[in-house]
Amino acid sequence: DTGVSQDPRHKITKRGQNVTFRxxxxxxxxxxxxxxxxxxxxxxxxxxxxxEAQLEKSRLLSDRFSAERPKGSFSTLEIQRTEQGDSAMYLxxxxxxxxxxxxxxxxxxxxx
Amino acid sequence: AQSVSQHNHHVILSExxxxxxxxxxxxxxxxxxxxxxxxxxxxxxxxxKYFSGDPLVKGIKGFEAEFIKSKFSFNLRKPSVQWSxxxxxxxxxxxxxxxxxxxxxxxxxxxx
Numbered sequence: 131d132t133g134v135s136q137d138p139r140h141k142i143t144k145r146g147q148n149v150t151f152r153x154x155x156x157x158x159x160x161x162x163x164x165x166x167x168x169x170x171x172x173x174x175x176x177x178x179x180x181x182e183a184q185l186e187k188s189r190l191l192s193d194r195f196s197a198e199r200p201k202g203s204f205s206t207l208e209i210q211r212t213e214q215g216d217s218a219m220y221l222x223x224x225x226x227x228x229x230x231x232x233x234x235x236x237x238x239x240x241x242x
Numbered sequence: 243a244q245s246v247s248q249h250n251h252h253v254i255l256s257e258x259x260x261x262x263x264x265x266x267x268x269x270x271x272x273x274x275x276x277x278x279x280x281x282x283x284x285x286x287x288x289x290x291k292y293f294s295g296d297p298l299v300k301g302i303k304g305f306e307a308e309f310i311k312s313k314f315s316f317n318l319r320k321p322s323v324q325w326s327x328x329x330x331x332x333x334x335x336x337x338x339x340x341x342x343x344x345x346x347x348x349x350x351x352x353x354x
Contacts, residue, residue, distance in 0.1 A: 134285075163341065172246075172332050172344035173286070186340055221286070229274050229293070229336055233286040 132156060134234035136222050142240045143212055150208045151237045155224030162205050163231065164197055165221040166190070173221055179205060212241045244269040244337045248345035255323050256353050263318040263348050265333030275316040276334040276342065277307055286332065292316065303327070325354045 135154045143149050155162045160181050165173035176195070177187045181202035191197075194212075199205040209216055219238050223231040249264035267273065277289040290301025297309040307318045316333060330349050336342040 165344075170251075170346065172248075172334075172346045175341040175343065178341055188341075223286075230276070230288050230291060231278075231286075231342060233278075235285045 134222055134224050134232050136220075136234040136237050138237055139235065140238045140240075142242065144242050145214060146211055148208065148210045149212055149239065150206055151220055151222075151239075153205045153207070153222030153234060155204070155222070156232055157203075159224035159226050159232070160202070161225045161227070162199055163223040163225070164205070164207050165223065167219045167221055167236070168217075176207075209239075212239075214241050217241045244273070244335050244343045246333050246335050246343055246345035248333050248348050250348045251346070252349045252351070254351045254353065257325055258322050259352075261318070261320040261323045261327070261350070263331055263333075263350070265316045265318065265345060266314050267316065267333070267335040268314065269335055269337040271337055274336040275307075275309060276336070277301065277305070277316075277318050278332045278334060278344075279329050280332070280347075281329045289318075289331070323350070323352050325352045328352045 137152045163178040164176040167173045175188050176191050177197050179199040182199050194210045197207045219236045221236045223233045245268045247266045275292040278286045279289045280286045292299045292309045300306045305320050309316050330347045332347045333345040334342045
């Protein structure tokens with residue numbers, strides 16, 4: 131399968147713990163996006179990279195959230211000191227030109 | 243800023259009925275418009291897209307959408323739905339070749 135892959139699929143953590151998610155985009159795609167989706171809502175933009183450069187961050191992305199794409203390939207999204215409000219599906223998508231997005235299956239985060 | 247509004251949260255149809263899902267967007271410049279679909283248990287995938295040219299665009303599985311610039315609308319249509327069209331449908335706008343902004347989605351349930 132050469133699609134976008136995300137790991138883990140599910141993550142349960144206790145409030146206050148740190149979590150890290152990984153996304154492997156389609157190999158030839160230079161753009162990588164992180165979105166967050168809660169029940170009944172559409173995906174909300176968090177941040178995106180072009181190669182290794184982080185070009186835009188949403189105001190939703192508090193200082194507890196950090197994303198990296200060190201070599202312009204895979205990306206990680208870390209949430210420090212998790213809160214119950216962080217519970218959501220975290221989606222990764224990639225594209226070659228910023229238009230059509232190819233999504234992964236997401237990481238479902240539950241903060242207890 | 244760009245935004246998207248989807249008018250219907252949940253639509254229930256019988257097989258063979260016609261479908262129209264409303265989508266209105268807000269953005270001051272040239273936009274790219276998309277409809278994505280998420281079938282139960284699957285990841286988001288592109289249904290169709292509009293970049294320029296003919297305002298009536300055709301996508302997969304018999305879906306089409308019409309871009310009406312004066313109304314800032316991009317409604318999704320299908321003449322005859324099938325049970326397998328049961329899914330969640332998201333309209334999205336991309337105005338600056340960076341992030342895409344999504345609507346909150348419409349859940350379509352097709353009764354056999």
